Amino acid sequence: MKRRKFDLAATPGKAAVGVDDRFQVATPLRRLLNKVFPDHWSFLLGEIALFSFIVLLLTGVFLTFFYEPAMTEVVYDGSYAPLQGTPMSAAYASSLDLSFDVRGGLVMRQMHHWAALLFMAAIVVHMLRVFFTGAFRKPRETNWIIGSLLFWVGFLAGFTGYSLPDDGLSGTGLRIASAIMLSIPVIGSWLTSSIFGGEFPGTIIISRFFIAHVLLIPGLLLALISAHLGLVFKQKHTQWPGPGRTNGNVVGERMFPRYALKQGGFFMVVFGVIALLGGLFQINPIWLFGPYEAWVVSAASQPDWYVMFLDGSTRLMPAWQINIPIGDGYVIPPLFWPTVVLPGILVGLSTMYPFLEARHLKDRKSHNLLQRPRDVPARTAVGAMAVAFYIVLTLSGANDVIADKFQISLNAMTWAGRVGLLIAPPLAYYITYRLCLGLQQHDREVLAHGVETGIIRRLPDGRFVEVHQPLSAANGHADGHGELDYVGWVVPKKMNRLGALGPAVRGFFYPIEKPVEAPVSPGHPPVEPRGERAEIGSGETRH
Amino acid sequence: MTSDNDRRRGLLARLRGRPAVRSRGRRRLGAAVRLIAALMLAGGAYTVFAPGAQAQDNPPLTGAAAEGKALFDVSCVTCHGRNAQGVEGRGPSLIGVGAASVEFQVSSGRMPLARQEAQAHRKPPVFTDEQTRQLAQYIQELGGGPVVPEGDDLRDGGNVAAGGELFRINCSQCHAFGGGGGALSSGKFAPSLHPATDRQIYAAMLSGPQNMPVFGDNQITPEQKADIIAYIQETLKTDQDPGGFNLGRYGPSTEGLAIFLVGIVALVFASLWIAGKS
Numbered sequence: 001m002k003r004r005k006f007d008l009a010a011t012p013g014k015a016a017v018g019v020d021d022r023f024q025v026a027t028p029l030r031r032l033l034n035k036v037f038p039d040h041w042s043f044l045l046g047e048i049a050l051f052s053f054i055v056l057l058l059t060g061v062f063l064t065f066f067y068e069p070a071m072t073e074v075v076y077d078g079s080y081a082p083l084q085g086t087p088m089s090a091a092y093a094s095s096l097d098l099s100f101d102v103r104g105g106l107v108m109r110q111m112h113h114w115a116a117l118l119f120m121a122a123i124v125v126h127m128l129r130v131f132f133t134g135a136f137r138k139p140r141e142t143n144w145i146i147g148s149l150l151f152w153v154g155f156l157a158g159f160t161g162y163s164l165p166d167d168g169l170s171g172t173g174l175r176i177a178s179a180i181m182l183s184i185p186v187i188g189s190w191l192t193s194s195i196f197g198g199e200f201p202g203t204i205i206i207s208r209f210f211i212a213h214v215l216l217i218p219g220l221l222l223a224l225i226s227a228h229l230g231l232v233f234k235q236k237h238t239q240w241p242g243p244g245r246t247n248g249n250v251v252g253e254r255m256f257p258r259y260a261l262k263q264g265g266f267f268m269v270v271f272g273v274i275a276l277l278g279g280l281f282q283i284n285p286i287w288l289f290g291p292y293e294a295w296v297v298s299a300a301s302q303p304d305w306y307v308m309f310l311d312g313s314t315r316l317m318p319a320w321q322i323n324i325p326i327g328d329g330y331v332i333p334p335l336f337w338p339t340v341v342l343p344g345i346l347v348g349l350s351t352m353y354p355f356l357e358a359r360h361l362k363d364r365k366s367h368n369l370l371q372r373p374r375d376v377p378a379r380t381a382v383g384a385m386a387v388a389f390y391i392v393l394t395l396s397g398a399n400d401v402i403a404d405k406f407q408i409s410l411n412a413m414t415w416a417g418r419v420g421l422l423i424a425p426p427l428a429y430y431i432t433y434r435l436c437l438g439l440q441q442h443d444r445e446v447l448a449h450g451v452e453t454g455i456i457r458r459l460p461d462g463r464f465v466e467v468h469q470p471l472s473a474a475n476g477h478a479d480g481h482g483e484l485d486y487v488g489w490v491v492p493k494k495m496n497r498l499g500a501l502g503p504a505v506r507g508f509f510y511p512i513e514k515p516v517e518a519p520v521s522p523g524h525p526p527v528e529p530r531g532e533r534a535e536i537g538s539g540e541t542r543h
Numbered sequence: 544m545t546s547d548n549d550r551r552r553g554l555l556a557r558l559r560g561r562p563a564v565r566s567r568g569r570r571r572l573g574a575a576v577r578l579i580a581a582l583m584l585a586g587g588a589y590t591v592f593a594p595g596a597q598a599q600d601n602p603p604l605t606g607a608a609a610e611g612k613a614l615f616d617v618s619c620v621t622c623h624g625r626n627a628q629g630v631e632g633r634g635p636s637l638i639g640v641g642a643a644s645v646e647f648q649v650s651s652g653r654m655p656l657a658r659q660e661a662q663a664h665r666k667p668p669v670f671t672d673e674q675t676r677q678l679a680q681y682i683q684e685l686g687g688g689p690v691v692p693e694g695d696d697l698r699d700g701g702n703v704a705a706g707g708e709l710f711r712i713n714c715s716q717c718h719a720f721g722g723g724g725g726a727l728s729s730g731k732f733a734p735s736l737h738p739a740t741d742r743q744i745y746a747a748m749l750s751g752p753q754n755m756p757v758f759g760d761n762q763i764t765p766e767q768k769a770d771i772i773a774y775i776q777e778t779l780k781t782d783q784d785p786g787g788f789n790l791g792r793y794g795p796s797t798e799g800l801a802i803f804l805v806g807i808v809a810l811v812f813a814s815l816w817i818a819g820k821s
Contacts, residue, residue, distance in 0.1 A: 041811075041818035048810050082703045082778040099785070110786055117802040118810075125807060168711065168720065169794070262817055269813045273806055281805070282786030283798050288720045288779075290711045298715040298794075299725030299733065305799025398796035400726040405793070409661070409730035 033256035038239040042129045044266060049122035049150075051270035052115045053225065059112040060214065066102050067164070068094035069210030071203045080287050088166075088291035091206045095165040095286055111278030116158050118274060120306040123151050131353075131383050133370040135238045137363070141354040143231045148351045150224050151306075153217060158304055160213040166206055169284065171292025172301045175200060176311075183336040201294070241369045241488035248368070300401050305394065312396030313338035316417045372488060374443075377436035381429040388428035392420045443491045447471065447484040451493060604684055611681030614674055618655055627685055633659075641688020642679035644750035647743055649675045653752070661730030662753050665738060689749040692765070697741040701766075701773025709767055710774050713758065721792030722779040727754055736775050744772050 020026040037043065070090040076083050078093065080100045098105040127147060130136050136144035159177070163170045178200040181192045197204035236250050245251050253259045277283075289298060303311055314335060322332040349356075357379065358364065373380040395402065396417035403410040450468035457467050471492065472484055604612060615627065622634030629636030634656075637644075648654040652666035670678065683690065691697075711720070717733030719725045724735040731754050736744065748768055751757035763771070790797040 039818055041814045044814035044818060045811070048807075048814070082707045082774065085704050086708060106786060114802065114806070117798065118806045121802050121807050122810070125811075168715075262820070266813065266817055269817075270810060273809050273813075277801070277806060280787045281798075281801055282784050282789045284795070285721075285784070285786060285789070285792070288782070288792070290707060290720075293712070296711045296715065298711070299717055299719035300723075300794035300796070302795040304795050305802065308796070308799065394799075398799075401793050401796045404724060404726035404732050405791075407730075407732075409728075410726045411729050 032233070033254065033260075035233055035255045036237070036250045036252045037255060037259050038237050038250065038252040040240055042133070043237065045122060045129050046126040047263065047266060048270055049119055049126055050225065050229075051267045052119040052122060052274060053221065054267070055115040055271055055274050056112060056119060057218065059108050059115060060218075062108045063098065063105075063112055064214055066094060066098045066105060067091070067210075069164070069207045071166070071201075071206050083287060083290070086291060089206065091164065091166040092286070092291045095167070099287065107275075107278050110281075110283050111274050112161075113283045114277040114281070115274045116161060117283075117304060117306075118270075118277075120151070120154050120158060120304075123147070123154060124306070127151065128383070128387070132373040132380055133238070134367065134376060134379065135370055136354045137367040138354070138358060139235055139366050140231070140238070141358075143228060143235070144354050145351045146224055146228045146231070148347070150221065150228065151350075152347060153220050153224060155306055157213065157217040157221060159307060160209045160217060162304060162307075163209050164206065164213060165284075165286045166292050167284075167286035168289035168292050168296050168298055169286070169301055171201065171294070172297050173303055174205065174292075175294070179335060180339040183333045184340055185330075185332055185336070201292075236368070238368055238370050245369065247366070250368075302398055302401070308397030309390055309393035310339055310343060310397070312393035312399070312417065313342050315399060315414060316393070316396050316421060318418075369488070372490075374436040374439040375488060377433045377440075380436050381432040384428040384432035385425040388424040389421065392417060392424050396421075442493075443486060446491050446493055447486055605680065607677045607680040608684045609681075611674075611677035611679070614670070614678055615681055618669070619678075622656070627682060637682050638686035639688045640682060640686070641690055641750060642683040643689040643691045643746040644752065645679040645682045646675060646691055647746035647750055647752050649678055651739070651743055662732060665734060689759070691742055691746045691749065695741060697745045698769050698773035698776055701769035701771075703770070703774050703778055705767070706770030706772070706774030707778065709763065709771050710779075713763070714771070717755075719792070719794070721789075722775055723792050737780060739775075741772050741776065744775060 016026075068090045072090045073087055074090050074093050076086050076088055076093050076096065078084070078097050078101050080096055083096065095109075098109055100106070130144065130147065159173070163174050163177075178192050178196060181195065182188045184191060193199065195205070195208070196202040197208075237252070239245050239250055239252065242251075290296065302308060317334050317338040320334050320337075324330040324332070373383075396413070399413040399417060400410055402408065403413045450470035453467045453469050455467040456464050458464055615623075619627070619634075622630055623637050624630040624634070627637035645654075648663070649670055650668055650672070652668040653663035655669055656663050657666065668675070682688070714722075717725050717727065718736055719733075722736035724733050726732050733755070739747070745768055746752075747755060748758040748763065748771070749760075758768075760768075790801055
């Protein structure tokens with residue numbers, strides 16, 4: 001029998017043909033793998049959230065192997081001596097075992113918690129990027145809504161997970177959640193007793209939250225994330241304006257192979273940062289909080305950072321109780337406004353923003369090019385206003401810790417929060433608006449006059465003027481004036497430097513080649529290096 | 544003493560029984576005699592039972608207390624007044640606060656007070672241990688009050704697990720789960736427990752300094768106090784933080800700060816680096 005020659009180099013190709021013969025995937029896969037990603041760094045923020053979600057799934061599965069979602073009372077006899085002999089729920093005992101008796105359990109628990117905080121933080125940072133650059137505009141409103149929902153579903157995922165260890169902090173959070181639900185007029189008591197299976201805390205809430213936390217909410221998150229990414233592929237990425245970039249194309253790198261490899265690397269970086277946090281920074285030391293008992297509430301019992309704004313709004317709310325004289329009297333407690341009405345308004349405003357803005361501007365066009373925040377001062381200022389509002393509330397949520405550690409009166413902190421909540425947002429709006437206008441003006445100035453050189457020249461009549469380096473060759477105008485239009489991208493402001501980021505330099509950590517003399521803006525199509533440096537002409541004095 | 548008198552009169556009335564019918568003259572005479580007898584009995588009883596000490600205005604102080612009075616008259620009298628009776632608007636009376644209170648306030652440097660404010664802060668102590676004992680002895684002899692038991696190790700035989708439960712129920716509302724302290728209203732605060740010694744914690748529970756409630760021996764027995772001190776000193780202070788750097792044990796607020804300052808900052812730089820490599 002003749003021995004066939006084995007051709008190693010042809011194997012992948014043959015295998016691929018074999019697959020395509022059977023599944024006919026070459027054409028759709030080519031489309032997928034050729035998806036173009038713009039290469040600006042701000043497009044990677046959403047990926048941080050995606051990758052921390054993957055870490056959450058991986059570590060979360062590990063935790064379920066050891067966690068017992070039951071409220072049956074047991075007596076702890078694990079290896080953490082200061083709690084031995086203490087009666088507690090099986091859920092808390094298994095969380096302690098996870099932390100002290102399961103090999104690698106504590107680092108997995110901490111990674112899971114840090115990944116949750118990172119997931120929410122990355123969602124917020126990504127959302128700010130999308131907001132401030134106008135990436136949410138038509139045709140991407142749906143994706144904006146999905147993204148906002150991801151924040152709120154992530155909020156639920158975080159809260160249910162926070163409740164599972166059944167330590168003092170979990171129970172305190174649950175108690176507050178039950179109070180919030182009770183404050184809802186008419187349906188409050190029914191809602192609470194149906195969720196808790198009776199009066200707080202009941203015996204069922206941990207198992208209910210468990211199934212919500214490991215199945216329902218992650219399933220919802222997964223579905224929303226898939227829809228989010230699917231829409232990104234379908235609608236394609238937005239991009240910054242620049243040479244060769246129009247509303248009708250996407251300039252960037254193909255997904256396969258380089259972008260996919262880079263994203264694989266970035267996933268490793270995100271995983272590494274979470275692992276470092278999980279290994280080096282202690283998070284939620286449940287063994288110090290002890291088992292939840294209704295009469296145990298520690299000082300500095302705060303929710304995780306993304307829920308803290310609700311804690312803050314509750315702390316700032318004056319004790320305004322509404323008594324309605326119907327029947328035996330009906331009460332709307334003050335808790336209702338900051339914890340039910342406020343988040344309701346925030347969900348509505350945040351999801352509906354794209355439509356509100358389009359309606360206000362009567363803008364029905366599709367936009368695939370991003371806007372620099374300075375070029376849309378009103379939107380940027382509104383965003384700054386929202387951020388200021390959120391930060392005041394979040395800081396107020398930790399106002400007892402701040403008051404104690406910085407030795408400020410707690411009452412002063414509360415009043416500062418109340419006043420700040422009214423004053424900081426309009427102030428942020430005004431300051432941001434003026435900053436945007438100033439930055440715009442400076443851009444136009446540089447385009448008109450050129451870059452400041454720092455060279456002062458004395459004119460024959462004794463005046464001093466600064467020499468400006470014009471951005472374009474002086475054709476017709478002796479002073480290089482009025483040649484350039486603003487294109488919506490970074491205007492060089494330093495001598496011999498074009499663009500905000502430095503050029504791509506080859507080399508892993510250290511450059512293996514000398515950068516070219518006159519670098520170009522990132523992502524620009526390669527331009528011919530300039531032959532000679534432009535002669536420095538004298539700019540005009542500012543009029 | 545008046546209660547003594549009342550009881551005695553009631554006793555007489557009961558012993559007397561129902562009187563027989565007698566002539567008016569004899570009744571009057573008998574009444575006068577009984578009145579005199581009762582008065583004499585009451586007076587006699589008073590002289591027997593009345594506390595003799597009260598007769599002396601200035602009981603002799605023991606040696607240590609006399610030393611303490613000398614220190615008091617130099618350093619404390621401005622606010623707490625002569626004979627520690629307090630000065631309106633400056634300092635409270637120290638009659639009855641006991642040696643425990645003096646020991647806590649002076650040995651932790653809170654007294655003498657740096658200035659009038661919401662609450663005294665812990666400082667390096669001004670007085671030596673010996674002087675603190677003398678001051679405490681003076682206040683103790685002046686008005687009595689709670690006293691910390693002898694010895695530096697007051698957690699001997701304390702059960703850490705029982706102490707932990709008591710700590711979480713009674714202490715953690717203000718001093719926080721990690722013993723790092725917490726805010727109270729209007730600039731008052733529950734201080735960190737980390738610099739406190741066994742004796743100071745015990746004294747604080749007995750005397751309820753500043754805004755702290757008193758945990759007398761009826762509420763928390765001396766054995767339970769030993770449990771709590773054992774939990775604070777042996778668990779909270781020596782806990783090795785198995786999870787790594789504890790971020791000050793301030794709860795989720797510093798964790799939220801860390802995720803932005805460490806996590807987001809590191810990853811934004813990573814994305815700048817990766818995007819810069821295109």
